Amino acid sequence: MTQLSATHITAGYQHEAILRELTLALPEGQLSVLIGSNGCGKSTLLKTLARLLAPWNGEVVLDGADIHRQPTQAVARTLSLLPQQPVAPEGLRVRELVALGRHPHQSWLSQWSERDEACVDDALARTDLLTLADRPVDSLSGGQRQRAWIAMAVAQDTPLMLLDEPTSFLDLTHQLEVLDLLKALNRDAGKTIVMVLHDLNLACRYADHMVALKHGRIHAQGTPDDVVTEVNVREVFELDCRVIADPFFGVPLCIPFGRAPSS
Amino acid sequence: MPESRALRLGRWSRRFSPSPWRNALGTLLLCSLAGIGALMLGAIPLSPPAFLHALVQPDSHAGLIVLQLRAPRVLLALLCGGALAVSGWLFQQVMRNALASPDTLGVTAGASAAAVAYLSYLAADWGMSGLPIAAMAGALAVIAVVYRLAWHRGTTPLRLILMGIGMAALCGAITTFILVSSPLSTTLSAYVWLTGSVYGANWTEVGQLALCCTGLALVLVALLRHALLAPLDDGLATGLGVKVQRTRALLTLVASLMAGVAIAWGGAMAFVGLVAPHIARQITPSPGAAQLITSAALGATLVILSDLLGRTLFTPLDLPAGIFVAAIGTPFFLTLLLRQAR
Numbered sequence: 001m002t003q004l005s006a007t008h009i010t011a012g013y014q015h016e017a018i019l020r021e022l023t024l025a026l027p028e029g030q031l032s033v034l035i036g037s038n039g040c041g042k043s044t045l046l047k048t049l050a051r052l053l054a055p056w057n058g059e060v061v062l063d064g065a066d067i068h069r070q071p072t073q074a075v076a077r078t079l080s081l082l083p084q085q086p087v088a089p090e091g092l093r094v095r096e097l098v099a100l101g102r103h104p105h106q107s108w109l110s111q112w113s114e115r116d117e118a119c120v121d122d123a124l125a126r127t128d129l130l131t132l133a134d135r136p137v138d139s140l141s142g143g144q145r146q147r148a149w150i151a152m153a154v155a156q157d158t159p160l161m162l163l164d165e166p167t168s169f170l171d172l173t174h175q176l177e178v179l180d181l182l183k184a185l186n187r188d189a190g191k192t193i194v195m196v197l198h199d200l201n202l203a204c205r206y207a208d209h210m211v212a213l214k215h216g217r218i219h220a221q222g223t224p225d226d227v228v229t230e231v232n233v234r235e236v237f238e239l240d241c242r243v244i245a246d247p248f249f250g251v252p253l254c255i256p257f258g259r260a261p262s263s
Numbered sequence: 264m265p266e267s268r269a270l271r272l273g274r275w276s277r278r279f280s281p282s283p284w285r286n287a288l289g290t291l292l293l294c295s296l297a298g299i300g301a302l303m304l305g306a307i308p309l310s311p312p313a314f315l316h317a318l319v320q321p322d323s324h325a326g327l328i329v330l331q332l333r334a335p336r337v338l339l340a341l342l343c344g345g346a347l348a349v350s351g352w353l354f355q356q357v358m359r360n361a362l363a364s365p366d367t368l369g370v371t372a373g374a375s376a377a378a379v380a381y382l383s384y385l386a387a388d389w390g391m392s393g394l395p396i397a398a399m400a401g402a403l404a405v406i407a408v409v410y411r412l413a414w415h416r417g418t419t420p421l422r423l424i425l426m427g428i429g430m431a432a433l434c435g436a437i438t439t440f441i442l443v444s445s446p447l448s449t450t451l452s453a454y455v456w457l458t459g460s461v462y463g464a465n466w467t468e469v470g471q472l473a474l475c476c477t478g479l480a481l482v483l484v485a486l487l488r489h490a491l492l493a494p495l496d497d498g499l500a501t502g503l504g505v506k507v508q509r510t511r512a513l514l515t516l517v518a519s520l521m522a523g524v525a526i527a528w529g530g531a532m533a534f535v536g537l538v539a540p541h542i543a544r545q546i547t548p549s550p551g552a553a554q555l556i557t558s559a560a561l562g563a564t565l566v567i568l569s570d571l572l573g574r575t576l577f578t579p580l581d582l583p584a585g586i587f588v589a590a591i592g593t594p595f596f597l598t599l600l601l602r603q604a605r
Binding site: 089106111 | 267270275361485496498504549550
């Protein structure tokens, strides 16, 4: 079992605190989505949870121990991370990129075990990249490239995956493709997935659990039905909207009207 | 189609793609041919039979030429070129920048300033044997200062490169100042050193440099898998369990030492460090051990050929190899860039 939580974390950059006394437990085996307006601290929270950023106060707890006190390579066997807009090294082919995901499982001696090979093949198959495996990463389209990055995280073979805006800069079809892929990983491979998403309606459709942030604090969390209400959307995004039930999926559907006059 | 297979022996395992290794072997062969050519050619050219005769009779006149004059020179060129190419490759990986090289990081300029200072102020009393040590010390001092200045809760490649360029300019000014304020004879020897030359190499120097290079190569073998992850941005690398800052510092140190030893014995022909890895990347785009070996073999070939041209093209003049490193390397480099741009 894998549990990731944060207790009373305060974190930020230089002298500016972005997260304030935030406490959060991420439900195991579920797909959680962090939402909030620009600058609310979603990405900062994800980075702090992924130990890229050390909190000033409080601690991030992975499987009962402070994540910053665990060896980073051991953490990387439990938790994988896909940052926003990752850049691939030049000249790399898709299979080589995906194979980098095996790094935390390797040592000087063992750099391509049977397990490494099986995990990379599995990741390529799950992301439907087998036919593109020998193509240079530079030659892929945006959607294919994003799948290659997700394949790298899948090859890392961790029970927990954190993704920062995995759908940004993709068209709607490819956004859905990526989200379907992540949902399948969550459902079929039992992975706990935590991601930041901007599209509220897509978040409602795919999330088991939603966390709405405002000014570095948790404003609301729970199922999409609990979180995406007209009152909450107004408070979190300063947006006037109507929330109805999605006629096809039954989840909340937010119809935005415009910026709410600040109260 | 690039095929790859697994090599496994007990717990030891590696992924192996034949084509990059074929390229690596090809460039090593090229390097050997250049080396043999350089042993045979010179002011007194030797025919293949005469060359073989010289090898089995080291005390003959031809044997002395080949084994005492040419061989140390060729080997020194090989080691310098190889080490500079490896250093450049490593810098380009760590700095995630195709323009990174011992030059951009200030290592060359630091070694040059220290070497010129040594030649001007200390060589008269202490002799020439201290020159490599001075150059090494200069290289290390500059990379240490660059690292310190770029450090702010860790370093980033961009800050390192900016500080490196700044320090290179400062060291360049110091070098120029020493050159113009020294007597003409010192200036001349300093200038030859600055161009980069393996003139008058002897077996002792080859032995010293070979020892340094072997030690550093072993460290690199241990660190190679980390060097291959260095081009990933910090977040991704941390996510994969890399201790980003520690690895970056370690790899920068190894790259600086590699360049430092090469410059210490061969002078400042660091253009090799920019051009050889580039050509290697064009031949073998996949980063890995094979690409690194290709790069080293190309760097070595470039310096061996440059030295051969330097001592045969304008006989009886014996010109520093550094001139021809740029003269051969640049057109080749530009052709590749132009082909890439199309």
